[in-house]
Every structure is written in C-alpha cells, then in structure tokens.
Amino acid sequence: MDSKLATSYKNIMLILEYDGTGYHGWQRQRLEPTIQGVLEDRIQMMVHEPITLIGSGRTDAGVHAKHQVCHFLTHTHIDxxxxxxxxxxxxxxxxxxxxxxxxxxxxxxxxxxxxxxYEYQIWIRHEPNVFRRNFVWHVRQVLDVETMRQCVSLLVGRHDFSTFRSSGSGNMDPVREMIHAEIRGPEDGILTFIFEADGFLRHMIRNIVGTVVDVGRGRMGLVEFRDIFQAKDRACAGFKAPAQGLFLNMVKY
Amino acid sequence: MDSKLATSYKNIMLILEYDGTGYHGWQRQRLEPTIQGVLEDRIQMMVHEPITLIGSGRTDAGVHAKHQVCHFLTHTHIDxxxxxxxxxxxxxxxxxxxxxxxxxxxxxxxxxxxxxxYEYQIWIRHEPNVFRRNFVWHVRQVLDVETMRQCVSLLVGRHDFSTFRSSGSGNMDPVREMIHAEIRGPEDGILTFIFEADGFLRHMIRNIVGTVVDVGRGRMGLVEFRDIFQAKDRACAGFKAPAQGLFLNMVKY
Incomplete structure (x- = not known):
C-alpha cells in the first residue's frame, strides 16, 4: 500500500485463547470451520469492510491456544x-x-x-479421563520419564531440526534455536512438555514428542535418539503425537 | 419374574464416567442422544437380547458423572x-x-x-476459561465466600428441602438427610460445592447453588437465606444454577 493510504489504516492486535477441538486449524478453508475464518467473518461484520487476519502462525486441526496473537489493518473507528x-x-x-x-x-x-x-500434555494413567480427552494424548504404557528428560535436554541450543519436520515443509531453513525444553510433572496424571524456540518447523513438536515417548516406552534408547536427531532425516523419527495434546502458550515479540 | 426365571439371570453392575455435554441427560429419549440410550443400544449389540439399564438416578442434560452406577439383568455368558x-x-x-x-x-x-x-464447580475469575467452559458455571461478580460457606453449613442435617426443589417433582417426600455440605477453594479460579445426602430432590443442588451464589453476590443475606430455606416454598429461592457445573461424584451402597 502507498504511504498516504497506510496513514488512514489502524493496526489492531488481538490476543486469543481457543479450544481447537471443533476447528480445522487456524487457516481459513472454504467449507470447514477454522479459527481465522470464524474471526475474519465476525470482525468484518463489525468493521464493515474486508479485512485479513494474520496470525503468529498456523495451528493444526485440534491444536489449542492459550495465547495466540494476530493482527489486522482496518479503517474502523470502533475502539x-x-x-x-x-x-x-x-x-x-x-x-x-x-x-x-x-x-x-x-x-x-x-x-x-x-x-x-508451546506445551504438550500427556495423560499417563492407565484409565482414560473423559473430561480431559480433548486436551491430552493418552499413553498407557509405563514411561521412563528420566530418560525422556535427557532426550529433551539434547534439543536445547541451535540445531538443524530436519529429523522432526514433516514433509510439506518446503525448503525452509531447518535450523532453529531451541531456547528452552523440559518435561514437567507428572502431576495429577499429566506429563507436560514445554518448548520455547525462535520458530518451529511443521509438526516439529508433535514429531519430537512422539519420538521421545518412544524412548520412554523403551522402543529406543537415549543414544539412538541422539543419533536420529543428528541424522537430520525425517524417516528416522518416531511417529507424530496426536494434535489434541498441543497448546500454543505464548508468543513473544 | 418368577424364581425359576430369576435364577437364569445375572445382574451386572457398571460404574461409569461421562462428559454430559453432548447428551440430553441420562434418560432414554426417542430422538435425542442420552447416556442410557447409548449404553442400552451398545449392551444389546453385545448380549443379543433386550436389556433395561437402570441408573442410580437420572442426570439432567449437560450434567456430568465421575462415578455413576447402573445395572441390568441379562442371560449373557460374556464375562x-x-x-x-x-x-x-x-x-x-x-x-x-x-x-x-x-x-x-x-x-x-x-x-x-x-x-x-455431588460436586458443583464455579469459575470465579473475571475472564472466562474456554477449556473449562463445559464443566463450570462462570460467575463474574466478586463473591463473599465466607457467608456462602455459612449458608451451606445450615443445610446439614435432616430437613425439608421443598424450597430447593423444582416443579415436576411430584408429591415425593421433601425431607432429606444432608450428610455433608461444604464449599472448597477457591483454587485455580474454581470454587467447589460438595454435597452428600441420602437423596436429592429434582434440581435441588442447582437451586441451592443458585441461591447461595445470590448470597455471595450480596443480593440476599444469611438470615434471609435461612428464612427462605425454612419457608419450604420454591417461589422464595434464587434461580437455578446451570447444568454444566454439576458432577455426580459418588454413589454409596
């Protein structure tokens, strides 16, 4: 846009919380309900002009957010x-x-x-919990949590995360700075992974969690985990943990 | 049934947990999904004979159970x-x-x-919580919890609970023994009512909670609460708290 036009615009930022259970993720789709689609439609009803809502990133179908950030440009006078x-x-x-x-x-x-x-929650009691079912991944096997913690600590720092990205990520640079990575708990039957990074590749957290849980189940050792991380080859990783345990917790600027 | 027939029957008890959000309560309805309806259909698929599932009591639409008990008579050999x-x-x-x-x-x-x-959960922070929305009643006003606790303690003992029963209860004896009644918390934004009684009248807990919250909001005092409880007149009570905060926690035999 040219500068004259730009000056008449306001930039409005929203901070959102959402239960992603009923949505096909963030990004607008033609037929399915999405967070972006629902919000754009409602914002347009209020501001009476077309707007584009840009999020800090897309969340997949079933993924939740405690703190998602998005913005849109508008001429509206509504405060x-x-x-x-x-x-x-x-x-x-x-x-x-x-x-x-x-x-x-x-x-x-x-x-x-x-x-x-991001945060990822695993329900580790044998019996499922119907009240938390949309917000946890239920893992019945007994987990070696200490070895899982050691795996997660290997991820901290500047690394090539190719092993944990999903196909369809394009040719994006796979190097990311993992600022913080830990496993909290178990508390009240829940084990919580916390990850902070300057950016995440497609399905990176779900692939990490699935592989670390494979270690916890004894299907793979710590050394093997380190080797596949260093192999930078997606084919080596464990399977992708399901969407419903994942929460976007914070976006920092 | 005659005794010869009876001996060929087995009596099977089930203990259930359910999220009542998607159901029109316990009792089978012709068109709407209910807990009893869903379970009877599935049990019949397994035992290949018509059965009737009898619950410890009906839960209303949207009410949850952490421990509901039911039983049915069957000839099945499935253990x-x-x-x-x-x-x-x-x-x-x-x-x-x-x-x-x-x-x-x-x-x-x-x-x-x-x-x-039974347990009833109130979410008392100003901002709603999207993840708990189906399991709490959100009350935004600041509550005088200490006076609410005094109200609840008045309910303990053998009393006529007519004030807190809903119409449609029929002519059932309105006297119940309240064995235990307390308010726990607040903890993590949640205030929890716990009630144990030898039986409950229709909507009794939701009517009690609605009225006690009216006291908490300052719309009514402790003395007035005691007076309306003693009046044994439903018209005096506050409004009925919504279904989704209510859980059947335990049935004792």
Missing part, C-alpha cells in the same frame, strides 16, 4: 475494547478474545515474533 | 471384564465404563442407594 467485547459476544464460546489493542503499523504478528512457547 | 472392554470400544469417548462386575440379583442401583455425593 479496541468495544471491538473485543463485540467479538466475544459474536464468536462461539470456544474462542475468547482476551485482549485487543492498537499496535504500530509496522507490527506484524508473524514477522515480528522473537520466540514462541 | 464382565470382556463386556467392559467391548463397551469401551463401542461407546463414544465421552463415556467410559470404569468397572463392570456381577452383583447379587437383589442389588438395585437406585433402590439400594445409601447416599450420593
């Missing part, structure tokens, strides 16, 4: 707080707009990201 | 553990059969009840 209240009234109750605010025009919810924090 | 595994494979994952076992023919899941324990 952010009224927009937030209106949107919370218009959106289904599995999406919550926690905050809405003006941000500088050069703020971009994806390009401006410094790091993101 | 209870195989029945449990088969049913868990056949039922949707919002219903879990935790246990299945033979019980004496004179065991009746409703008539043999000694007491039941």
């Amino acid at each position: 952010p707080e009224s927009l937030r209240n209106g949107l919370n009234a218009l959106t289904p109750d599995d999406i919550l707009i926690r905050k809405a605010d003006y941000v500088p025009l050069d703020f971009h919810s994806r390009y401006s990201v410094k790091s993101k924090v | 209870p553990e195989s029945l449990r595994n088969g049913l868990n494979a056949l039922t949707p994952d919002d219903i879990l059969i935790r246990k299945a076992d033979y019980v004496p023919l004179d065991f009746h899941s409703r008539y043999s009840v000694k007491s039941k324990v």
Whole structure:
C-alpha cells in the first residue's frame, strides 16, 4: 500500500485463547470451520469492510491456544475494547478474545515474533479421563520419564531440526534455536512438555514428542535418539503425537 | 419374574464416567442422544437380547458423572471384564465404563442407594476459561465466600428441602438427610460445592447453588437465606444454577 493510504489504516492486535477441538486449524478453508475464518467473518461484520487476519502462525486441526496473537489493518473507528467485547459476544464460546489493542503499523504478528512457547500434555494413567480427552494424548504404557528428560535436554541450543519436520515443509531453513525444553510433572496424571524456540518447523513438536515417548516406552534408547536427531532425516523419527495434546502458550515479540 | 426365571439371570453392575455435554441427560429419549440410550443400544449389540439399564438416578442434560452406577439383568455368558472392554470400544469417548462386575440379583442401583455425593464447580475469575467452559458455571461478580460457606453449613442435617426443589417433582417426600455440605477453594479460579445426602430432590443442588451464589453476590443475606430455606416454598429461592457445573461424584451402597 502507498504511504498516504497506510496513514488512514489502524493496526489492531488481538490476543486469543481457543479450544481447537471443533476447528480445522487456524487457516481459513472454504467449507470447514477454522479459527481465522470464524474471526475474519465476525470482525468484518463489525468493521464493515474486508479485512485479513494474520496470525503468529498456523495451528493444526485440534491444536489449542492459550495465547495466540494476530493482527489486522482496518479503517474502523470502533475502539479496541468495544471491538473485543463485540467479538466475544459474536464468536462461539470456544474462542475468547482476551485482549485487543492498537499496535504500530509496522507490527506484524508473524514477522515480528522473537520466540514462541508451546506445551504438550500427556495423560499417563492407565484409565482414560473423559473430561480431559480433548486436551491430552493418552499413553498407557509405563514411561521412563528420566530418560525422556535427557532426550529433551539434547534439543536445547541451535540445531538443524530436519529429523522432526514433516514433509510439506518446503525448503525452509531447518535450523532453529531451541531456547528452552523440559518435561514437567507428572502431576495429577499429566506429563507436560514445554518448548520455547525462535520458530518451529511443521509438526516439529508433535514429531519430537512422539519420538521421545518412544524412548520412554523403551522402543529406543537415549543414544539412538541422539543419533536420529543428528541424522537430520525425517524417516528416522518416531511417529507424530496426536494434535489434541498441543497448546500454543505464548508468543513473544 | 418368577424364581425359576430369576435364577437364569445375572445382574451386572457398571460404574461409569461421562462428559454430559453432548447428551440430553441420562434418560432414554426417542430422538435425542442420552447416556442410557447409548449404553442400552451398545449392551444389546453385545448380549443379543433386550436389556433395561437402570441408573442410580437420572442426570439432567449437560450434567456430568465421575462415578455413576447402573445395572441390568441379562442371560449373557460374556464375562464382565470382556463386556467392559467391548463397551469401551463401542461407546463414544465421552463415556467410559470404569468397572463392570456381577452383583447379587437383589442389588438395585437406585433402590439400594445409601447416599450420593455431588460436586458443583464455579469459575470465579473475571475472564472466562474456554477449556473449562463445559464443566463450570462462570460467575463474574466478586463473591463473599465466607457467608456462602455459612449458608451451606445450615443445610446439614435432616430437613425439608421443598424450597430447593423444582416443579415436576411430584408429591415425593421433601425431607432429606444432608450428610455433608461444604464449599472448597477457591483454587485455580474454581470454587467447589460438595454435597452428600441420602437423596436429592429434582434440581435441588442447582437451586441451592443458585441461591447461595445470590448470597455471595450480596443480593440476599444469611438470615434471609435461612428464612427462605425454612419457608419450604420454591417461589422464595434464587434461580437455578446451570447444568454444566454439576458432577455426580459418588454413589454409596
């Protein structure tokens, strides 16, 4: 856009929480409900102009967010707080707009990201829990959690994560800085993986968790885990953990 | 049934956990999904004969159970553990059969009840929680929890609970023994009511909770609460708390 046009725009940032169970992920699809689709439609109803909602990244179908960030450019005179209240009234109750605010025009919810924090929850009791079923991966086997913690600590630092990316990632640079990686718990039957990185490859966390759980089950040792991590070959990794245990916890700028 | 017939029957008891969000309550309905309906259909698929599943009591639409007890008479030779595994494979994952076992023919899941324990959860933070939305009642106003605890303690003992019963309860004796009543928390944004009684009238807990929350909000005082409890008149009580905060926690025999 030219600078004259740009000055008439406002840039509005939203902070969201959502239960991804009922959605086909973030990205708008023609027929299926998605977070972006639902929000764009409701925002357009309020601001009476077409807008494009840009998220900090896409979440897959069934993945949740405790803190997702997105932004859109608009000419509206509705103040952010009224927009937030209106949107919370218009959106289904599995999406919550926690905050809405003006941000500088050069703020971009994806390009401006410094790091993101994800969490992955595993339910480790033998019996399933019907109340948590949409928010955990249920693993019945007894896990060697200490060896799993050692695997996860190997991931910290600047590494090529090719082993843990899914096909369809394109030719994107597979090197990422893993700032923090740990396993918390078990507490109340839940083991929680926490990962913070400057960026994540496609399905990277779900592939890491699936492989680390393979170690926990005794299907693979710590040395083997390190070898496949260093092999930079997707074919070596374990299987992809299911979507419903994954939460986007924070986006830092 | 005559005694010859009776001897060929087995009485099987099930202990269930369910997320009631997707169901129109316990009792079978012709068109809507219910817990009893789903289970009876699946049990009949396994035992190849018509059965009637009798629960310890009906739960309303949207009400959950951590421990519901039911039983049915059958001629089947399938052992209870195989029945449990088969049913868990056949039922949707919002219903879990935790246990299945033979019980004496004179065991009746409703008539043999000694007491039941219910729990009611209130979410008391200002901002809603999308992940707990189906399992709590969200109350935004600041609550005077200490006065609420005093109200609840008035309910313990043998009382006429007419004030808190809903119409449609028929002419059933309104006197119940409240064995235990307390409010736990707040913890992690949740206030939990616990009630144990030898029986509950229709909507009794939801009417109690709605009225006690009215006290917490300052719309009514402790003395007024005691007066309306003693008035034995449903018209005096506050409104009925919503179904989704309520859990059947235990049935004792």
